[in-house]
Amino acid sequence: MIPHQVAILSFEGPDRYASIGGLATRVTQLARALGAAGHEVQLFFVGDPHGMPIEQSDPGVTLRRWSQWISAQHPRNAYDGEAGKVHDWEVSLPPFIVDDLIASAHERGERVLVICEEWQTANVAIAIDRRARERGVRGALTLMWNANNTYGFDKIHWPTLTRAAAVTAVSKYMKFELAQWGVAALVIPNGIDPALLDGADPERTAALREAFGDRPTCVKVGRFDPDKNWLQAIDAIAELRAGGVDARLIVRGGKEPYGDVVFGRAREKRLGVARLDYEGSDWREFATRLAVVETPVVHVRAFLDEATLYALYAAADVVLANSGKEPFGLVGLEVMAAGGIVVCGATGEEYAEPFVNAIVCDTADGRELATYLRALFEDQNVADELREHGAQTAARYTWSQALESLDRKIAYVDAVAK
Numbered sequence: 084m085i086p087h088q089v090a091i092l093s094f095e096g097p098d099r100y101a102s103i104g105g106l107a108t109r110v111t112q113l114a115r116a117l118g119a120a121g122h123e124v125q126l127f128f129v130g131d132p133h134g135m136p137i138e139q140s141d142p143g144v145t146l147r148r149w150s151q152w153i154s155a156q157h158p159r160n161a162y163d164g165e166a167g168k169v170h171d172w173e174v175s176l177p178p179f180i181v182d183d184l185i186a187s188a189h190e191r192g193e194r195v196l197v198i199c200e201e202w203q204t205a206n207v208a209i210a211i212d213r214r215a216r217e218r219g220v221r222g223a224l225t226l227m228w229n230a231n232n233t234y235g236f237d238k239i240h241w242p243t244l245t246r247a248a249a250v251t252a253v254s255k256y257m258k259f260e261l262a263q264w265g266v267a268a269l270v271i272p273n274g275i276d277p278a279l280l281d282g283a284d285p286e287r288t289a290a291l292r293e294a295f296g297d298r299p300t301c302v303k304v305g306r307f308d309p310d311k312n313w314l315q316a317i318d319a320i321a322e323l324r325a326g327g328v329d330a331r332l333i334v335r336g337g338k339e340p341y342g343d344v345v346f347g348r349a350r351e352k353r354l355g356v357a358r359l360d361y362e363g364s365d366w367r368e369f370a371t372r373l374a375v376v377e378t379p380v381v382h383v384r385a386f387l388d389e390a391t392l393y394a395l396y397a398a399a400d401v402v403l404a405n406s407g408k409e410p411f412g413l414v415g416l417e418v419m420a421a422g423g424i425v426v427c428g429a430t431g432e433e434y435a436e437p438f439v440n441a442i443v444c445d446t447a448d449g450r451e452l453a454t455y456l457r458a459l460f461e462d463q464n465v466a467d468e469l470r471e472h473g474a475q476t477a478a479r480y481t482w483s484q485a486l487e488s489l490d491r492k493i494a495y496v497d498a499v500a501k
Contacts, residue, residue: 085490086194086225089117089124090180092207093200094161094168096128097146099386100154101161103337104306105413106231109253109273110200116274116482118143125184127176129154129161129168149176169203177210185215189223196493199228202235205244212247225249225493225500230257230268232410241266249496253411256431260410269492272433273411274482279393279420280474287366287394288422294374295398299328299460302395303403304335307342310408312428314348318449320379321352323456330456333373333399335383335392346382354379366391396423400466401459405444405452406430415441416480419473424459424466426452434480438465440472 091114095107102108114126118141130148132155138146148154150168157164180197188195199208208228215221228248241264244250252258252268261268301320305311316332323330336342349356355378361368364386373381387395396402396418404414405426412432418425419440426442427435437443442455459466 085117085120085122085486085493086188086196087122088184088188088193088195089114089122090127090184090195090197091124091200092127092172092176092180092197092204094129094165094203095200096126096130096148096161097140098128098131098134098148100131100134101128103160103162105273105411106200108413109231112274112276112482113198113485114144115141115276116486120483120486132158165203169206172204173206173210176207177214180211181214181218181220185220185224186218189220194223194225194497196225197227199226199248201229201231202238204228205235205239208248209240209243225497227251227496229253229271230261230410232257233260236260236264249492249499251492254431254433256433257410269495271488271492272480272485273413273416274480274485275413275416275420275477277481277483279417280478280481282474283393283397283421283423284390287370287391288397290367290370291373291394291398294370296374299323299330299400299456300333300398301330301401301403301456302333302335302399303405304392304395304414305337305404305406307336307339307345309341310406312405312407312444312447313341313345315405315444315447315449315452316403317345317348317352317354317380319452319456321354322449322453324354324379326453326457328457328460330460331379331381332403333381333383333395335387346380349380356380356382358382358384360384364388364391366394393417393421396421399423401426401442401456403452404428404432407447416477420477422470422474424469424473426455434476436472436476438469440469440476442469 093110095101097111114124117124125145127147127149132151140146150171153167185195215224226248229251250268251271258268303316320332357376357378401424402418403426406428409428409431415425415427415432429445435441
């Protein structure tokens with residue numbers, strides 16, 4: 084069973100400074116779910132350099148912002164100055180984890196679950212295992228290293244890591260990716276916050292839907308990265324408009340340079356692009372500004388809080404999470420829970436059933452996506468069924484169910500370690 088004490092080690096976390104992608108959502112919600120279930124959770128992450136080093140957040144959860152002295156010199160985000168932070172974690176975290184957490188649990192006859200996330204923590208996991216053995220407290224430790232993506236796999240010494248920790252993955256897709264490196268992994272899926280099952284905020288959703296007007300509206304949110312199939316989205320909008328469908332695309336990307344390629348493609352396809360900038364996070368101002376933008380592509384350059392983001396998902400005709408490489412696909416589940424319709428790729432979204440609860444693209448061809456979107460826009464019954472079945476699917480992927488899977492996998496890991 085899951086030990087009472089849990090430590091999660093992840094570069095990403097709940098601060099805006101550390102909230103870069105799906106990993107931040109995963110570890111934040113996993114920590115909350117464990118805390119709500121009665122566990123004592125400590126989430127170690129590369130947090131805001133100006134935040135409190137130690138902070139009680141949700142019930143049962145303690146945030147520990149690590150490497151703040153380095154982050155103060157690298158203000159962009161958690162991965163800014165990454166090499167120095169990785170080294171600092173490898174040197175400073177293992178002694179703290181072993182000497183302060185595991186040794187104390189060992190004296191009480193208890194265990195500690197330590198979950199290390201992504202390549203940045205691989206050597207940390209190895210050092211924790213080594214130090215725990217040297218201290219004679221390895222029996223009080225359940226150690227897991229989790230893969231959310233393939234980034235940094237070439238930097239990991241797999242034979243050493245697999246001897247030190249049980250390797251886990253968030254999907255069968257990632258399990259197969261690990262197998263390419265000769266690594267066997269246990270699959271423990273992500274979950275979503277059960278509060279999302281109540282759907283998006285109705286007032287915000289209605290305001291955004293009104294701002295969209297009668298035009299078929301697609302939304303795409305994510306990093307500007309070729310893996311996200313941004314060009315397919317642009318090409319599909321161009322294809323639809325060439326066929327007489329007055330469709331538009333609302334984009335919320337990051338600051339990655341690939342964004343220039345995306346909007347360059349839009350100009351090449353003769354799609355006008357407007358930037359929507361504003362300070363603060365007033366959703367009413369966002370809706371008001373959005374209502375007066377007429378271009379086929381709208382580039383939102385503003386922070387959208389979760390409630391506004393989920394309302395955007397629910398208000399749109401469709402949300403494009405059409406990644407060519409998607410290790411799990413949390414966004415797809417969040418869209419379903421919010422009451423929206425999602426387009427997925429064909430990799431890690433095991434929950435996506437084509438034309439039952441989602442639209443699934445098998446290629447990166449904009450014409451494939453345009454074909455499916457045209458059919459969706461023309462048949463309201465199809466749209467209604469996708470929303471209904473999507474909500475039913477999301478209800479099967481809450482964190483409480485993910486914790487049941489984690490509990491069973493821990494039982495196996497502990498049995499093998501004996």
